[in-house]
Amino acid sequence: MVEFMAIQQRGFHNTCDKNGNIDGFEFRFVPTYYKGLWFTQCRFGNIEVDGEVFDRDGLIFEYQGMEYTREEMFDLNLYWQFREPLVFKVKKPGGLSIGYHDVKLQFGWVLNYNGELEKEFDGSGLGNSFIFDPNYERRMLLCR
Amino acid sequence: MSTKKGHPRRGISMYSYQMLLGKTMTLEDAFLEMYDTGATCFELLTSYIEGYPNPSVKWIDNYWRMCEKYDLHPSELGHWAENHLHRGPGSTVDEMVEQLKRDFRLANLLGFTSLRTKITCTNMMCDPEPGWQEYIEKALPWAEKYNVRMQNEVHLPTTLHTPHIRDEYLEFIHRTGTKHFGFNIDFGTFQFRQAEGMPERMHRDFKDVTKPEEIVDFLPYSWACHTKFVNMNENFEETTIPYAEVIKLMIDNGWSGDLLSEYEGPARYGSEKDALRFGNALLEVPDQIRRHQIMMRNLLGY
Numbered sequence: 001m002v003e004f005m006a007i008q009q010r011g012f013h014n015t016c017d018k019n020g021n022i023d024g025f026e027f028r029f030v031p032t033y034y035k036g037l038w039f040t041q042c043r044f045g046n047i048e049v050d051g052e053v054f055d056r057d058g059l060i061f062e063y064q065g066m067e068y069t070r071e072e073m074f075d076l077n078l079y080w081q082f083r084e085p086l087v088f089k090v091k092k093p094g095g096l097s098i099g100y101h102d103v104k105l106q107f108g109w110v111l112n113y114n115g116e117l118e119k120e121f122d123g124s125g126l127g128n129s130f131i132f133d134p135n136y137e138r139r140m141l142l143c144r
Numbered sequence: 145m146s147t148k149k150g151h152p153r154r155g156i157s158m159y160s161y162q163m164l165l166g167k168t169m170t171l172e173d174a175f176l177e178m179y180d181t182g183a184t185c186f187e188l189l190t191s192y193i194e195g196y197p198n199p200s201v202k203w204i205d206n207y208w209r210m211c212e213k214y215d216l217h218p219s220e221l222g223h224w225a226e227n228h229l230h231r232g233p234g235s236t237v238d239e240m241v242e243q244l245k246r247d248f249r250l251a252n253l254l255g256f257t258s259l260r261t262k263i264t265c266t267n268m269m270c271d272p273e274p275g276w277q278e279y280i281e282k283a284l285p286w287a288e289k290y291n292v293r294m295q296n297e298v299h300l301p302t303t304l305h306t307p308h309i310r311d312e313y314l315e316f317i318h319r320t321g322t323k324h325f326g327f328n329i330d331f332g333t334f335q336f337r338q339a340e341g342m343p344e345r346m347h348r349d350f351k352d353v354t355k356p357e358e359i360v361d362f363l364p365y366s367w368a369c370h371t372k373f374v375n376m377n378e379n380f381e382e383t384t385i386p387y388a389e390v391i392k393l394m395i396d397n398g399w400s401g402d403l404l405s406e407y408e409g410p411a412r413y414g415s416e417k418d419a420l421r422f423g424n425a426l427l428e429v430p431d432q433i434r435r436h437q438i439m440m441r442n443l444l445g446y
Binding site for chain 2: 001002003004005006032034035036038040041074079081082083110112113114115116117118121122123131
C-alpha cells in the first residue's frame with residue numbers, strides 16, 4: 001500500500017555516502033494515473049525543493065533495487081508496476097535540514113489516446129499526457 | 145437481429161476502484177466488493193496484474209482462487225496497443241503484433257474472451273493513428289488462436305456516428321469478416337448532461353451525443369460494454385445517461401454480452417491531492433458502484 005498522494009512522505013530522508021557523510025536526500029513517487037507505464041514512455045522533469053532546482057539529468061532513479069539515470073530509462077524495457085514507488089535520489093552535500101520542505105517535481109508520459117501524439121520525438125519534453133497536470137508538490141517533514 | 149430477448153451478464157470494471165487500489169484496497173478487497181453487489185463477471189486491466197506482463201505462478205493461482213471464492217467470471221481484459229513506447233517515429237507492425245500476442249496469451253491464461261484494446265489515437269475524438277489496420281489484421285489469427293475478441297472502446301466525446309467508427313472500424317470488420325474485432329460501447333457516449341461536481345476540465349456541451357437507437361447496428365460486433373456512470377442518486381437512478389432506454393434496446397435486440405459498471409464520476413477527481421477529497425472517495429466510490437449495481441439489477445430483473 002502507498003500513501004494517497006503522488007509524492008510519498010514515507011521514505012523521505014537524507015542519504016549518506018560510504019563514509020557516513022550526508023550527501024543528499026531521497027523520496028518516493030507513485031504516479032496517480034490509473035494504469036502502470038513502461039519506463040520508456042515516462043518523461044521526467046526537474047525537481048525543486050524550497051525553490052532550489054535540481055536538474056533532471058543529475059537525478060538517480062531507483063526501481064526494484066536498481067539505479068538508473070533519466071537517459072538510461074529511455075531504453076529500459078521494464079514495466080513500472082501500478083502503485084509501485086520509484087525512488088528519486090538527489091545529490092546535495094549536507095542534505096536537507098530537519099523540518100518541513102516544499103518538494104515539487106514535473107512528470108508526464110506518452111499517452112496513446114485523448115490527445116495529439118508526442119511532439120518531441122527525442123523525449124525531451126514531458127510527453128503528451130496534456131490532460132493531466134504534470135506538476136506535483138507536497139510539503140513534507142524530514143526527520144533524519 | 146434475433147427476436148429472442150437478450151440476457152446480458154451483470155459485471156463490474158475494476159477500473160471503478162482505481163483510485164483506491166493499492167492505497168486502501170487490495171485486489172482481494174475489490175473482489176469482495178464486487179461479490180457484495182451480486183455481479184457475476186468483471187473487467188481487469190493488465191496494469192492490475194502484479195508482475196505484468198509476466199505474472200508469477202503464485203499470483204495466477206491466487207487470481208483463480210479469488211475468482212472461485214467470490215464466484216466471479218473473467219469477462220474483459222483492458223489492454224493497450226501502444227506504438228509510441230520508444231523515442232522516434234513508432235513501433236513496426238511486427239513489434240505491435242508481438243505486443244498484442246503477449247496480451248492475448250495472458251488474457252487466455254486468465255480466462256478472458258473479450259479485450260478492450262486501446263488503439264493509439266491522435267486527438268480527443270480518438271481518431272486512430274493511420275496504419276492501425278496493418279497490425280490489427282496481422283494479429284487476427286492470434287486472436288482466433290487465443291480465443292479473444294479485441295474491442296475498440298467508443299468513449300465520450302466519440303459517438304457512434306463519429307466518422308472513423310463506420311469509415312474505419314466498421315469497414316475493417318466488414319472487409320476482413322473477422323469475429324475478433326468489434327466495439328466496447330461505453331455508455332458515456334449517451335450522456336446528455338453534465339454531472340454535478342465534475343472538474344472544469346471535464347466539462348462538455350453535450351450537443352453531439354449518441355442517440356440510444358444508434359446502438360442497434362453495432363450490437364452484432366460487441367461482446368462487452370462499459371456501463372459508464374457518473375452520478376447515481378439515492379433512488380438508484382443514473383441522472384445523466386438514458387439507461388432504461390439503451391438497456392431495453394439491447395435486450396429487445398437479443399444482446400447477451402457483458403455489462404461492466406464503470407464509475408467515472410466526480411469523487412474520483414482530485415482525490416490524490418487533498419485529504420478531504422480522498423476521504424470522500426473512500427466512502428463515495430464503493431457506494432456509487434453499489435447503487436449502480438442495484439439499478440442494473442432493477443433494469444435487468446436479475
